[in-house]
Amino acid sequence: MSKPKLMLxxxxxxxxxxxxxxxxxxxxxxxxxxxxxxxxxxxxxKGSEKRHIQWAVNEKIAFEIAYTGSMxxxxxxxxxxQVGLNVASDPLMSAAYLGVKGGFVVISADDPGPHxxxxxxxxxxxxxxxxxxxxxxxxxxxxxEMIALAFQLSEAFEIPVMLRPTTRVCHARQDVHPGDxxxxxxxxxxxxxxxxxxxxxxxxxxxxxxxxKKLNTISRYKKTAPIRLNAEATASKALIVSGVxxxxxxxxxxxxxxxxxxxxxxxxxxxxxxxxxxxxxxKTYSEILVVEETTGVIEMQLxxxxxxxxxxxxxxxxVGELLPETIQQIIGEFAGIDIEPIDLPSEPGIRPTLCAGCxxxxxxxxxxxxxxxxxxxxxxxxxxxxxxxxxxxxVLCMGAAVSQAAGFYHSYKHEKxxxxxxxxxxxxxxxxxxxxxxxxxxxQKVRFxxxxxxxxxxxxxxxxxxxxxxxxxxxxxxxxxNIEGVVEGCGVQFCRxxxxxxxxxxxxxLKEAVKYSRENGPAxxxxxxxxxxDRFRKETPGWQPLKVEVSDACDGCAFCIDHFECPALxxxxxxxxxxIDPILCxxxxxxxxVCPKKSIKEIKNDA
Amino acid sequence: xxxxxxQQIVISGVGGQGVLFVTRLLAxxxxxxxxxxxxxxxHGMAQRGGTVLSHLKVGNFSSPLIRPGNANGLLxxxxxxxxxxxxxxxxxxxxxxxxxxxxxxxxEFSAYTIDAEILAQRIHNPKSVNxxxxxxxxxxxxxxxxxxxxxxxxxxxxxxxxxxxxxKQMLDDAVKAIETGFKSVK
Numbered sequence: 001m002s003k004p005k006l007m008l009x010x011x012x013x014x015x016x017x018x019x020x021x022x023x024x025x026x027x028x029x030x031x032x033x034x035x036x037x038x039x040x041x042x043x044x045x046k047g048s049e050k051r052h053i054q055w056a057v058n059e060k061i062a063f064e065i066a067y068t069g070s071m072x073x074x075x076x077x078x079x080x081x082q083v084g085l086n087v088a089s090d091p092l093m094s095a096a097y098l099g100v101k102g103g104f105v106v107i108s109a110d111d112p113g114p115h116x117x118x119x120x121x122x123x124x125x126x127x128x129x130x131x132x133x134x135x136x137x138x139x140x141x142x143x144x145e146m147i148a149l150a151f152q153l154s155e156a157f158e159i160p161v162m163l164r165p166t167t168r169v170c171h172a173r174q175d176v177h178p179g180d181x182x183x184x185x186x187x188x189x190x191x192x193x194x195x196x197x198x199x200x201x202x203x204x205x206x207x208x209x210x211x212x213k214k215l216n217t218i219s220r221y222k223k224t225a226p227i228r229l230n231a232e233a234t235a236s237k238a239l240i241v242s243g244v245x246x247x248x249x250x251x252x253x254x255x256x257x258x259x260x261x262x263x264x265x266x267x268x269x270x271x272x273x274x275x276x277x278x279x280x281x282x283k284t285y286s287e288i289l290v291v292e293e294t295t296g297v298i299e300m301q302l303x304x305x306x307x308x309x310x311x312x313x314x315x316x317x318x319v320g321e322l323l324p325e326t327i328q329q330i331i332g333e334f335a336g337i338d339i340e341p342i343d344l345p346s347e348p349g350i351r352p353t354l355c356a357g358c359x360x361x362x363x364x365x366x367x368x369x370x371x372x373x374x375x376x377x378x379x380x381x382x383x384x385x386x387x388x389x390x391x392x393x394x395v396l397c398m399g400a401a402v403s404q405a406a407g408f409y410h411s412y413k414h415e416k417x418x419x420x421x422x423x424x425x426x427x428x429x430x431x432x433x434x435x436x437x438x439x440x441x442x443x444q445k446v447r448f449x450x451x452x453x454x455x456x457x458x459x460x461x462x463x464x465x466x467x468x469x470x471x472x473x474x475x476x477x478x479x480x481x482n483i484e485g486v487v488e489g490c491g492v493q494f495c496r497x498x499x500x501x502x503x504x505x506x507x508x509x510l511k512e513a514v515k516y517s518r519e520n521g522p523a524x525x526x527x528x529x530x531x532x533x534d535r536f537r538k539e540t541p542g543w544q545p546l547k548v549e550v551s552d553a554c555d556g557c558a559f560c561i562d563h564f565e566c567p568a569l570x571x572x573x574x575x576x577x578x579x580i581d582p583i584l585c586x587x588x589x590x591x592x593x594v595c596p597k598k599s600i601k602e603i604k605n606d607a
Numbered sequence: 608x609x610x611x612x613x614q615q616i617v618i619s620g621v622g623g624q625g626v627l628f629v630t631r632l633l634a635x636x637x638x639x640x641x642x643x644x645x646x647x648x649x650h651g652m653a654q655r656g657g658t659v660l661s662h663l664k665v666g667n668f669s670s671p672l673i674r675p676g677n678a679n680g681l682l683x684x685x686x687x688x689x690x691x692x693x694x695x696x697x698x699x700x701x702x703x704x705x706x707x708x709x710x711x712x713x714x715e716f717s718a719y720t721i722d723a724e725i726l727a728q729r730i731h732n733p734k735s736v737n738x739x740x741x742x743x744x745x746x747x748x749x750x751x752x753x754x755x756x757x758x759x760x761x762x763x764x765x766x767x768x769x770x771x772x773x774x775k776q777m778l779d780d781a782v783k784a785i786e787t788g789f790k791s792v793k
């Protein structure tokens with residue numbers, strides 16, 4: 001056997017793709033799924049085989065490219081976070097009807113908690129709606145095994161198969177044994193069949209009937225059937241678990257000395273649930289507790305409900321992550337064991353904030369200067385944290401900053417004094433879903449300013465390239481698309497670029513844009529400065545970090561703390577003055593222009 | 608013996624302190640010793656400047672998370688980490704804290720305190736607080752039989768040598784930091 005390696009769940013998934021002979025993988029970054037594609041790309045560099053590995057502009061495009069690869073006979077995969085699947089839901093629903101040729105795996109990572117998402121939605125419900133099977137891994141190791149299983153299932157029934165890991169699988173690390181890569185034997189061979197691949201509504205009905213037949217057979221497929229974990233237990237009450245809740249429950253049952261008492265079954269394929277399993281459970285047990293994340297997908301398929309306990313009966317919470325301590329309480333109650341509830345301290349922690357020196361912070365400060373009474377729609381990314389500066393009023397979903405700006409404009413346009421509207425959106429998010437909304441705003445003469453926060457990367461998810469970078473997932477050189485060109489191509493007449501580190505000039509530019517927008521319609525300001533986290537790769541030529549200090553003129557008014565909230569600025573309330581944390585400070589020097597008393601100064605070395 | 612080892616350790620700090628790096632070193636040391644391991648970490652929005660907490664479970668476990676009242680030890684990179692994450696510990700657990708003043712913990716725990724910031728400044732490596740604390744913990748905790756760590760200073764140095772094989776300067780700095788922490792225990 002190979003030597004075990006410490007693998008992140010997402011690396012184990014990538015390893016599984018490699019071992020299964022997947023030759024095309026696409027994605028759009030999103031926590032907790034981002035590392036899957038990057039890990040697959042890292043494995044590719046070592047191999048000799050040529051695979052297509054790409055970051056797509058959004059999840060819909062990523063899905064369609066990988067799906068088409070499978071139509072052409074190849075093994076392919078697409079990965080994304082759960083809300084990304086919303087974006088890709090259009091092709092997903094249709095692809096389920098048309099089916100696949102080469103194995104096609106849709107990896108949609110859920111985020112119960114939510115830790116880093118706008119919803120806790122359960123991708124297994126999307127699989128159910130699309131009518132495709134879904135596998136639910138409990139650990140990095142099982143996630144890798146399930147990739148192989150998903151490809152087999154997909155090819156056996158010519159159907160897309162979903163793998164649904166959650167944050168605790170994606171971002172756990174475990175010792176995993178790497179296997180051998182399967183040399184890919186599948187030849188690319190697109191068999192024209194317009195009646196299927198371009199089916200008209202009449203034939204879609206037939207395809208739907210076929211799909212139902214497939215699902216019926218899959219619900220009896222042996223390889224994905226639920227597993228009985230403890231054959232020796234004989235109580236008349238049983239547990240059904242899946243995903244990471246299964247991982248927690250196994251440990252808890254042993255710790256509570258119930259392993260030999262309560263029969264426990266792990267569901268590998270929550271949809272379609274195996275029919276024989278359902279009848280066996282209902283026939284055998286007087287009471288059944290179902291523990292799963294996040295929605296009761298298994299539970300709702302247990303048709304005879306008289307003996308079922310779960311989310312629908314209020315026995316298991318329907319909201320939030322199922323932490324192991326919660327599961328312990330639930331299992332204890334189910335087994336009739338008294339477990340003392342643990343008194344957890346409220347965990348205030350430190351609120352998330354933009355990094356010290358983040359160019360977005362300077363841009364937000366300028367936005368508030370240029371339109372102090374404005375409405376500020378924003379978007380999904382690090383810059384959501386502009387909330388802390390009071391420069392973000394709304395965050396809905398990818399690309400919505402632009403269309404929400406339009407919504408506010410149309411709502412207020414008949415008022416005597418409509419408010420200024422300044423929307424912010426990141427560079428990657430602009431490409432993802434902002435472009436169609438901007439075209440709409442141009443056509444509708446929406447009077448607003450769009451600030452595109454162009455930090456030359458997809459920062460929040462780990463600095464993946466954007467379409468403007470001209471770089472691929474494996475570091476290869478590609479074409480780049482420039483943001484100004486896109487903006488002007490959308491029909492915007494006012495499009496200017498500024499560096500937010502030059503705070504005064506940048507604020508003046510924004511004021512000009514606000515003035516223009518009041519009379520004419522959309523104005524776009526591209527706020528361009530590279531992300532600090534990868535600035536060593538992309539720093540503006542000639543830019544040097546500044547050394548700054550707070551002079552005795554500081555009277556501790558806290559204006560910089562309240563309105564700029566840089567984590568490197570520390571207020572000492574008793575001393576009534578602010579100091580700068582030299583470890584946190586990244587030397588952007590913007591605070592020099594922020595202080596109203598002019599008491600923050602550059603330290604000149606040559607003096 | 609390795610089959611019977613079961614240790615659950617919580618590592619806590621704030622963004623930028625290198626909580627994940629320490630977690631990884633310990634996890635790789637476990638694998639090197641033929642032990643199974645689970646870690647759980649924070650990414651994305653939750654990672655931006657906020658509290659960073661990681662769980663490390665060495666031995667035969669199926670869940671990546673530590674339940675409250677079950678941890679054998681807490682490696683605290685911030686003085687207030689015990690107040691925040693002490694609830695993970697079981698009675699008799701150890702706490703190794705980076706703090707200027709002696710950490711205040713209940714009588715049911717053994718606390719070991721080190722001012723790692725000062726030592727980090729002394730070796731001109733202000734970002735090495737994480738490794739100094741780890742080195743300190745390896746020395747301080749191995750004194751007690753019940754709760755000794757599953758690995759030694761030598762194990763961690765071997766892992767560092769593998770990870771930083773091509774980065775001589777970083778390796779030297781890292782080894783110096785971890786030894787500084789280790790030797791600070793008298």
